Amino acid sequence: MRSWQFHEFGQIDKLQMEDVDIPTPTGDEVLVKMKYAGLNPADKFLIMGLYQGCAEPSYSVGRDGCGEVIQTPEGSKFKAGDLVITPSATVGINRDGTLAEYLSLPEDHFALLPSWWSPEEGAAGTKVFLTCWQALSDAAHLQPDETVLVTGASGGIGLAALAIAKEMGATTIAVSRGVKKAAQLKKLGADCVLDTEDPDIVANVKELGGADVILDIVGGDFLSKCIDMANPYGRICIIGALAGINCEISPVGIIFKRLQIHGMQVSMYKADESQRSLKELLAVLEPNKVALKIDKIFPFEEVQEAFEYMRYGPLGKVLIGPIDE
Numbered sequence: 001m002r003s004w005q006f007h008e009f010g011q012i013d014k015l016q017m018e019d020v021d022i023p024t025p026t027g028d029e030v031l032v033k034m035k036y037a038g039l040n041p042a043d044k045f046l047i048m049g050l051y052q053g054c055a056e057p058s059y060s061v062g063r064d065g066c067g068e069v070i071q072t073p074e075g076s077k078f079k080a081g082d083l084v085i086t087p088s089a090t091v092g093i094n095r096d097g098t099l100a101e102y103l104s105l106p107e108d109h110f111a112l113l114p115s116w117w118s119p120e121e122g123a124a125g126t127k128v129f130l131t132c133w134q135a136l137s138d139a140a141h142l143q144p145d146e147t148v149l150v151t152g153a154s155g156g157i158g159l160a161a162l163a164i165a166k167e168m169g170a171t172t173i174a175v176s177r178g179v180k181k182a183a184q185l186k187k188l189g190a191d192c193v194l195d196t197e198d199p200d201i202v203a204n205v206k207e208l209g210g211a212d213v214i215l216d217i218v219g220g221d222f223l224s225k226c227i228d229m230a231n232p233y234g235r236i237c238i239i240g241a242l243a244g245i246n247c248e249i250s251p252v253g254i255i256f257k258r259l260q261i262h263g264m265q266v267s268m269y270k271a272d273e274s275q276r277s278l279k280e281l282l283a284v285l286e287p288n289k290v291a292l293k294i295d296k297i298f299p300f301e302e303v304q305e306a307f308e309y310m311r312y313g314p315l316g317k318v319l320i321g322p323i324d325e
Helices: 041-047 119-139 156-167 182-187 201-207 222-229 251-256 271-288 300-310
Strands: 002-006 016-019 029-038 064-071 083-085 102-106 147-151 171-176 192-195 211-216 230-238 260-263 294-298 317-320
Touching: 029 083, 029 119, 041 300, 064 102, 064 119, 083 119, 119 156, 119 211, 119 230, 119 260, 119 271, 119 294, 119 317, 147 156, 147 222, 156 171, 156 211, 156 271, 156 317, 171 182, 182 192, 192 201, 201 222, 211 222, 222 230, 222 251, 294 300, 300 317
Parallel strands: 147 171, 147 211, 171 192, 211 230, 230 260, 294 317
Antiparallel strands: 002 016, 029 064, 029 102, 029 317, 064 083
């Protein structure tokens, strides 16, 4: 089968398509023929050796995907032909990932594709929705009358956060670089859109009433602005560091506003935690049949081009597929 593998940490060109054996399921593993895979910025960081807790190569990357069940163990809850998604934390981090024609994982690492999602939407939404659910529900305990601010709002994580927050009854502020995407972000769940580079952004957020919960995907020096924008008893959930890993912050605002700062890492979910969170999440998304916006789908042969495309700020998720053609 074809699989995108890397054998040593380095730049993204270390990731190459190779012919490898189709995995042989053992124990309680389920063999799936992949249809679509979703790309994440973290996949690139992993290849570069910047992702803590990942396994040493060689293996294929990709943590989001949707495929068709080919083979199951005796007594499995799945059957051949079922369409499944990959909520498991370890996929593409500590074992082979979804950028391959076939994937074999323990049964509890898969879940059935929700009835209102297409295979493309299943590959796009699973991990980003779970990450945001971990932040908004498990960490921040978001309440319906609160305001959520999302940085890096036009990416997959950002759009997932806006969607979940709206379904939970919150007011949403989207922060994105530039204002070209403002109209689209409002259609996708933002009540207000602000420019990351606006020098008055802190004052503007305060004029809107401040933020009770902040999902920060930007990181870097912007974290200090998040502290300033947060309301007393606010919760800041750090999901990414697209603007850099270093920042200078004062503890004063954290202390006097009694802020909580949480680091979000969905890959620390155990299989049963992923399944529990997915069930809770889908119960929130199902009434309005919420799915994640897909920006562009690249052929399986063009993974390198897809990663390059992601550098320019897509509006939504970038996918690879169809893989099974």
